[in-house]
Amino acid sequence: MIITKEITKDNELYLYMNGELIYKRWLNTGQSKVFDIMAYDKYTYASYTDLDVKNSPHLIEIKAKIRFRTTEEGGRMNGIKSGYRPNHVFEFKENGELKEAFMGDIQYEGDHSLKLGKEYIVLVRFLFIQRIERFMDIGRTWWINEGGRTVGEAKILEFEMPKKNN
Numbered sequence: 001m002i003i004t005k006e007i008t009k010d011n012e013l014y015l016y017m018n019g020e021l022i023y024k025r026w027l028n029t030g031q032s033k034v035f036d037i038m039a040y041d042k043y044t045y046a047s048y049t050d051l052d053v054k055n056s057p058h059l060i061e062i063k064a065k066i067r068f069r070t071t072e073e074g075g076r077m078n079g080i081k082s083g084y085r086p087n088h089v090f091e092f093k094e095n096g097e098l099k100e101a102f103m104g105d106i107q108y109e110g111d112h113s114l115k116l117g118k119e120y121i122v123l124v125r126f127l128f129i130q131r132i133e134r135f136m137d138i139g140r141t142w143w144i145n146e147g148g149r150t151v152g153e154a155k156i157l158e159f160e161m162p163k164k165n166n
Contacts, residue, residue, distance in 0.1 A: 060132065062124045062159040066106065068144070068152035070117040075151045079113030080106065087145040088126070088154075090135040101145060102132050124154065128162045136161070 006014040007027070015023040025032040069075025087101035104126040114120050126132050135142070136159050144152035 060126045060128050060136065060159060060161055062126070062136075063157045064122055064124045064154040065119055065157055066114075066122050066124075066144070066152060066154040067119045068114065068116045069150070073117075074149065075116055076146070079115050081111070081113055082106065082108045086151065087147075088124070089143045089145050089150075090132075090140070098145065098148075102126055121157070122154075133161065 002018055004016045004019075006016070008014070011027040013023075013025040013027055014021060023032065023034055068080065071077055083105055085103065085105045087098075088104045089098045089101050091099050093099055104124050107123040107125065108114070108120065114122075136156070138156055138158065140156045142154055142156075143150045144154060
């Protein structure tokens, strides 16, 4: 296996595995895109930008009860806005390290911030291309992380899997 890196004059980073493009990062903005999910799967399996596709048939939509920890509980300094995209962790290793994180965004009506320490009902969307379906059970709890820090938790109330094309 050969991994190569290229930084273009437009300040874009490209990673190739065996000559195939697997990852691109726009260094000016910090945005990135994963092209080969099998080659780039240590913790996540896709690019956040894939959530932006309108009416995507590849989204799992979850109605969830969510609560963010207060600053005193080790959580965030301030509330979140709709569209917030943290890491979602469904299981940890015995030593406390996360096994893997999934990409998803948190959506709700209105332009207000969700306050820390309070419970809310929200829509959480995940990309189906991630291996997440094994965690889809009503009542399942998962954790909201920013980096290695857990800032909240959520519980599945309802969910809808993507429709399969026949």
